[in-house]
Amino acid sequence: MTKVKKFILSEKEIPSQWYNVVADMKSKPMPILNPGTKEALKPEDLYPLFTEELARQELNQTDRWIDIPEEIIEKYKIYRSTPLVRAYGLEKALDTPAHIYFKNESVSPVGSHKLNSALAQAYYCKQQGVTNITTETGAGQWGTALSFAAKMFGLDLAVYMVKISYEQKPYRRSLMQTWGAQVIASPSMSTKAGRKILTDNPTYQGSLGTAISEAIELAMQTPNCKYTLGSVLNHVSLHQTIIGLEAEKQMAMAGEYPDIIIGCFGGGSNFSGISYPFLRYNLTEGKKTRFIAAEPESCPKLTRGVFQYDFGDEAGYTPLLPMYTLGHTFAPAHIHAGGLRYHGAGTIVSQLLKDNLIEAIDIKQLESFEAGVLFARTEGIIPAPESAHAIAATIREAIQAKEEGTPKTILFNLSGHGLVDMSAYDQYFAGDLVNYSLSNEDLAKNIKVLEKII
Numbered sequence: 001m002t003k004v005k006k007f008i009l010s011e012k013e014i015p016s017q018w019y020n021v022v023a024d025m026k027s028k029p030m031p032i033l034n035p036g037t038k039e040a041l042k043p044e045d046l047y048p049l050f051t052e053e054l055a056r057q058e059l060n061q062t063d064r065w066i067d068i069p070e071e072i073i074e075k076y077k078i079y080r081s082t083p084l085v086r087a088y089g090l091e092k093a094l095d096t097p098a099h100i101y102f103k104n105e106s107v108s109p110v111g112s113h114k115l116n117s118a119l120a121q122a123y124y125c126k127q128q129g130v131t132n133i134t135t136e137t138g139a140g141q142w143g144t145a146l147s148f149a150a151k152m153f154g155l156d157l158a159v160y161m162v163k164i165s166y167e168q169k170p171y172r173r174s175l176m177q178t179w180g181a182q183v184i185a186s187p188s189m190s191t192k193a194g195r196k197i198l199t200d201n202p203t204y205q206g207s208l209g210t211a212i213s214e215a216i217e218l219a220m221q222t223p224n225c226k227y228t229l230g231s232v233l234n235h236v237s238l239h240q241t242i243i244g245l246e247a248e249k250q251m252a253m254a255g256e257y258p259d260i261i262i263g264c265f266g267g268g269s270n271f272s273g274i275s276y277p278f279l280r281y282n283l284t285e286g287k288k289t290r291f292i293a294a295e296p297e298s299c300p301k302l303t304r305g306v307f308q309y310d311f312g313d314e315a316g317y318t319p320l321l322p323m324y325t326l327g328h329t330f331a332p333a334h335i336h337a338g339g340l341r342y343h344g345a346g347t348i349v350s351q352l353l354k355d356n357l358i359e360a361i362d363i364k365q366l367e368s369f370e371a372g373v374l375f376a377r378t379e380g381i382i383p384a385p386e387s388a389h390a391i392a393a394t395i396r397e398a399i400q401a402k403e404e405g406t407p408k409t410i411l412f413n414l415s416g417h418g419l420v421d422m423s424a425y426d427q428y429f430a431g432d433l434v435n436y437s438l439s440n441e442d443l444a445k446n447i448k449v450l451e452k453i454i
């Protein structure tokens with residue numbers, strides 16, 4: 001029998017609804033709070049920042065299925081379905097009885113899964129008559145995805161890019177400019193928040209917290225303008241469920257069902273996207289699939305953080321989110337998986353972890369690059385440093401399966417490729433990368449700050 005390598009859906013098999021896992025959760029996430037009044041947020045409270053439909057999606061706990069508008073599906077067809085691939089090469093190198101599959105989100109035009117939500121957010125802005133949008137970007141993946149999405153729906157986009165990345169990652173900046181976005185190094189003189197920081201400290205290299213403040217400020221001051229975010233929030237995870245819903249159909253084509261599902265973890269959007277559609281069978285039919293979120297050792301909010309109300313940003317501008325967190329003042333080490341350097345986690349994923357419905361592990365930086373290189377040499381695709389954390393976790397499980405002699409079926413999400421991250425690989429090959437472990441004292445410092453919040 002010839003072995004099938006990859007499974008692809010026809011255009012009409014692309015799912016037409018996203019899956020809202022909250023509807024099936026017995027213990028719902030705790031409410032998001034207004035930081036001033038400490039009252040539960042209502043959709044209207046979010047209207048100044050987000051479009052009405054996205055605000056409703058954010059707080060929707062009852063509708064299991066949300067229709068994907070036809071205009072978004074038309075854009076999804078540019079790159080969806082993404083292939084589900086059997087990693088025969090990796091299996092052979094590991095000499096494992098496990099069957100390893102990966103969902104290849106790196107084939108999107110921007111090279112990562114982030115486009116799944118960028119297209120949806122841009123569409124709802126357009127539909128509500130919004131003309132301008134703003135955002136921030138750290139490593140540049142989200143800004144890149146949103147640039148393409150804004151162009152698709154005819155919106156003007158301003159991206160505040162953390163200054164150090166703006167200088168060190170010139171190609172992500174070029175991608176954004178090619179798709180027509182205005183990219184501003186943050187801190188900048190274009191906002192009050194930026195001007196204040198630059199006046200106090202003219203050589204400041206920027207942070208995500210500052211970039212968020214600038215993007216929010218510009219959105220509030222520009223007529224017909226909204227702010228957008230690429231991870232953490234519930235509506236972002238909702239849009240990403242297209243990944244798992246496709247994978248469900250594709251695993252059926254392969255005649256298998258996953259025992260273990262793995263995603264790397266920054267704020268939770270790609271992990272949620274691959275996991276929630278399968279998790280619904282654990283929640284509603286008693287299936288026992290394991291879900292593993294793989295986070296970096298240097299930013300261990302799921303494995304070593306606390307479950308607490310905290311701000312989503314460094315500056316403390318966002319509503320209060322009940323989540324696993326290292327504290328919004330936590331400054332993660334400069335690992336190369338820039339997309340995983342976030343102090344908190346989405347509220348849904350946090351509740352699921354608290355209820356032991358999913359698991360989390362941490363991966364050292366060097367283990368992630370070793371895994372990424374093995375994957376490149378066996379499957380051909382050079383993974384994003386973020387995605388390499390999911391590959392490392394997969395390798396651990398495949399080796400475990402070999403030791404136990406059990407033919408487990410493992411599915412992981414390849415969230416993006418690493419072709420714009422080759423300087424990180426260069427440093428790995430030069431022996432210049434190190435692991436960053438955190439002492440309990442270092443962790444306790446930033447968590448202590450949270451006691452004052454609630």
Ligand SMILES: *Cc1c(COP(=O)(O)O)cnc(C)c1O
Nearest residue numbers: 141231266267268269270339416
């Ligand atoms: C942004 C990013 C991540 C991390 O974000 P999540 O919201 O946790 O998915 C992971 N992989 C890639 C390629 C990214 O761009």
